[in-house]
Every structure is written in C-alpha cells, then in structure tokens.
Amino acid sequence: MAEVIFDKVEKVYDNDVHAVHDLSLEIRDGEFVVLVGPSGCGKTTALRMVAGLEEITDGKVSIGGRVVNDLTPKERDIAMVFQNYALYPHLSVSDNIGFGLRLRKTPKNVVEERVAWAAKLLGLTPYLNRRPKELSGGQRQRVAMGRAIVRQPQVFLMDEPLSNLDAKLRVQMRAEIARIQHEVGVTTIYVTHDQVEAMTMGDRVAVMRRGELQQMAEPHKLYNAPNNLFVASFIGSPAMNIVEADVMRGDGGVAVRIGDQELPVPEDVVRRRPALSGYAGRKLALGIRPEHLEDGILSRNGGARLKGRVLITEALGSEILAHVEVKATPVVTEDVVEGAVVDEAEHEIAADLLESGNGDRSTFVGRFDPSSQVRPDDEIELVVDTEKLQFFDLETGHAIHESAV
C-alpha cells in the first residue's frame, strides 16, 4: 500500500518563484503516473517535494497514508532516478546498485542476492565490476534504474531519466522502464516534458502548466477529451488544428463556419454537448486532430469538406503529413501557443504570432494516407471527420465537453 497524495501543495522558492500552485493529485498504489508539461512548469519541483529534497511550502504530501512533509528522504522510503543518473564514480556498478542496501545495514549475502537480481533484470550482469565511466549512456541509465529497484521502495521517482539518451535508445528504454515497473509493481511518478513519452508510458498522465495542474487522466482521455485549449494543443504530435469558428443554427441542425466555409456538425455530437447550442451566433475555438483530416480525392463518399491550398508535404512512409492553408482565423491565445511550442527556437515565432494578432489564414496539418498524390500548391479539399470535432470556449479556453461534465 503506497499511494501518493498531493493535497493542495504549494511551493514558493526563496526567490519568490511560485513554482507549484494548489496541486492536488491522487496516485494509486502501483500506478505509473507521468507528470508532463512545458519547461519550467514545476514538474521537477513537485517530484523533489515527494523525495524530500525540497521543502513543502504549504499543503500536504502523503505516501502510503503517512504525511511525509517533515520526514527526511531516508524516512520516506523512496528511490529516485535523476536526469543525469548521479552514479557514484568511485564505486563499481555492483557497489552503486547496492549502495542503498549497504547503508541500511542489510546482510552481505542479501545485498549480493538483490544486486544480482536487479542486474539480471536490467541485463547488467556482465558489467557489475566496471566503473560508471566505462559504461555507455544506456548502460549508465540502467545502473541508475538498478539502484532504484534494488531496494524495493514504496515509490519510484524519475526525473526525465531518458532525456540524455539518443532517440533510438530512448524508445527502447521507454519500453524497458515500463516493463520493469510492471514487473516490480511499485508506484511510480515519472517526470518528462516529452508528451510522447507521457502518452506511451503512463497509466495516467498529469499535465501541468505554470505550476498548476491542467488535467489528470488516462492517455486516451487526455487525447480525445482534453479539458482545455492548453492540454489540447500540448498533447498530440503533430498538434491539434485549432481555428476560430462561428456556431450557426439552421434548418439542417447546427453547423460551424470556418472563414467562408461551413461544416455541418452531426446531430449526435450536438446532442452529447448540450452547452454547444448555447454558442449559436457566437464564436468558439474548433479543434480538429490531424488524423481526422483526409485527402478529398481519396475519400469517394462526400462528407464535410474544406477547401485549401497545400503548402508543403512530409512523406513519412506510413503516412503523409500535408500542411494545408485554409481561409480561417487561427486561435493564437497564450494557451495554444504555449502548448504547441515544442522547443526554444519556436518561442520567437510564437511571440511574433501573439503580437501580430489573428491573421485570416490558418495552416491545417492533415495526416493523409500514403497513397495521396498531393503536391505543394495544389488546391485540394480536406475531408473532415466531423464526429471527432472538439469545441472550446474562446474566452476561458475550457472545453465544451460531452454530456454534463
């Protein structure tokens, strides 16, 4: 029994940075929860408060039903994997792994047994006598994992443990960590800013922004029913297409107008969202995932269509990403920009976008079937899967959810 509970946790650093604000989370026993969010949103801070490496300004953190606010890291019985592994360079791999056990005065033969078990699980047996500097990045990462699992603690804490590995190894270790966590069944909090990692590894994912929790849910829920514009634009790659749309109520039911084109909204979509009809005659933010757009030529039966001009295409083998310019007002509130900005280089573009206000042209990214023949500058039609449309309030950014959620 080791669930981890954040109860209205606050963290204000000495320099008055309010890093974590009113964070409440319940992490169940044995669960793998990923904290994800853009850089500086307070993920590491939250994790370090569980570890006891950072004081909790206000609120409570409890592990296994015990409030740990005033306990030392040692007393909390947790294990942590650091971003840079933090292996002891003067100790061999087996001494590194057994360090925590030996500190706890575990009998020698038990230490050996446990180290051997961890090494086997991680494929480190041949390297037990080496020093960390004689290992590759992936092997070091595994030693760091070994140090965590060998003690069988109540909770694993991992702070971007894969960010120092190259892309291929990262994918491999991702699966490995998930497998090991499954095998040992220890409650795990995993921090990353990589939403793909979050989606593939977490039983549940908590999205944070500026120290505040945005949404905590299963990956598919996060993807298909994001709580707000920030989560919608942050989760998913390529990001969700989000444009302004006017809601209109006509004889044929509800429709949304994007620029000068109209998309009918299926009846059941409207029925499931009672709040939507309240927006009739007003603007809202309309979200369409790239996979819900298809090349009009490939889709014989009609369906809702949008006209646009192809800007560029990226052939990825299994699919073609088409960037299509459509006459529509993009939504560039801070929520969206912050969610969609992936790396530093894009920050400037984002700032420019915010400044220049809303243009009247948006770029839609569509995930087309590889048989699509679209070329840059083609005038094409996009087939929209209107069943999957998502709606958000433009002012608050909140999702207009299904039923009365």
Next chain:
Amino acid sequence: MSTAERQAELALPSVAERRRKKRSGFADNWWRHLVALIGVVIALFPVAYIVSAAFNGDNSLSGSSLIPRQLTLDNFRSLFGTQRHTTGHATFQNAHYLSWFGNSMIVAGGTALLTVLLSALAAYAFSRFRFRGRRMGMLTLLLIQMFPQLLAVVAIYLIVLNTGDVFRFIGLNTLPALIIVYLGGAMGVNTWLMKGFFDTIPSELDESARVDGATPAQVFWGVVLPLAAPVLAVIALISFISTLNEFVIASVILETQQKFTLPVGLWQFIDQKYSEHWGPFAAGVLIAAIPAALLFAFLQRYIVEGLTQGAVKG
C-alpha cells in the same frame, strides 16, 4: 545534442591531431626537449649542491667544489653521533637530530591531516548548506588570509604563552601548540580551494545518496570525500611541505632541543658565521627531504586520477 553527435564532434579534431603528431618527429620537437632539459637543470641545481655538500669531507661551502674531492659519510654519522658542538650561543648534541626529525614528522603530518579534515568540513558546509552568514563567513576567511601569519608572531607568542598557563599541553614549547598555530594559518585558502572543488561535484550525487538513505555524515564520508581525493591530496602535500619548511613561528614557540623541529634544529649548524657546519646541515636536509618525496610519490596517483569522470552524463 545527442551522445553520438557529441562524440562525433569530439572525435573529429582528435583524429586530425593524431595525424599531425605522426608527421612531426624530433626535428619539429627539439625545442620541447630543450625546454624540459632546462627545467630539469634549474630544478636539480640546488639539489646537486646539497648532495655534494652532504658527502663532502670539507665543512665549509666556499672552498668546496660541486664534485667533492673526497666522498665521505662522516656528515651523516655525525648527525646521529654524540659528538658535541659548540656554536655561538648553545651547546648541543647532534643526537638530537632524531628528535627533530620525529618532531617535524609529528607536526607536519598532524598539520597536514588536520588541515585536510578541517578545511574539508568547512568547505562542505560552505558548498552544500545555505545558512545565514555563509557569504560573510567566506569573505572573513579570505580577508584574514590576506595578512601573513608573520605579522601575528608577537600575538601568537603571547596567546600561546597565556593558554599554556591554563592548558599545559598547548603552551609554549609543545608540539600541539605549534600544530594549532599552523592549522589556523592556511585554513582560509584551503577552505576556499576545497569549496571550489566541492562545487564541481554534482549535487545530484549528494541528493541521490540522501534518497538512498544516507545521513549528511555518510554523504560526506562516503560520497564527497572520495570524490574530492585529488584536491585532498594536493592540500595534504602542500600543507605537509610548507609545515616542514616553516622556521619563524617554530623558533618562537619551541624552546628546547628536544622539542625543536628540523628547520629550527638544523639552523644551529649554520648559525654562526665562521664555524658553519654545512656538511651535517646538508646531510640533515637531505634526509628530511625523503618523507616529503615519499608522500608525493604516494599521493601522486590521487592527484592524477580524475575521479569525477562518469558521475553524471555530459
């Protein structure tokens, strides 16, 4: 940047360098040998004189040549003999040489060991903890260090004189008193030096150890100190050698032959202008150099070994 990219970037210049090195032979490198040779000569020049004087039968320096006319061990024998010398203001036995040597080892060894320990503790606190007065403390250490200890000789003498009234074992003419005075002398610089080194040891190592269940003391002894081995070795060595060499303060605090350290004791050989005993002096100095050299040889591997490698990625 990914590992592979970084490695590629690092690898490129080194390959180019290797190729260049291959081409260049002695013709391109002769000046390096020359520089090295000059360095060796400069370093060994005084040593040559001491060695020569130690094995020379003549007791004076002026008359002797670099290569002794007759080789003899008399100087060494006289150090350990019981022959009496009469110099300007004291009569002493050469047999004291052994006590001087022992005293010097105790004082230099003790000072080196305690200096390393004390400044490591202080540096650890300054490097890892955040407390009120931290900045002030560091500045004060540095400030005090700006005044040479020589300025304080009178004060030191008086302090030791007076503490001796209360605590006999750290009064005048005791070795512990001398060690304590030396400890104060270089604390500041050593603490700064070590703090600089500790700062380069990633704090994740401490944190990781704490999460693993280590107390602050265990972190200090088990993680930080082993990683700081190079700087500990350097400071131990420097402190040992400078203590071994120190004369002024030792001569003020120590009063009797039995308590003298090597510099104070040996100085008596060459004290008087015209009855200098350069031979025994040189022999004594030569023997005194052995422990320093041994210590260096022993500590060398710690100094060379870069232990922090591989602690963290990048």
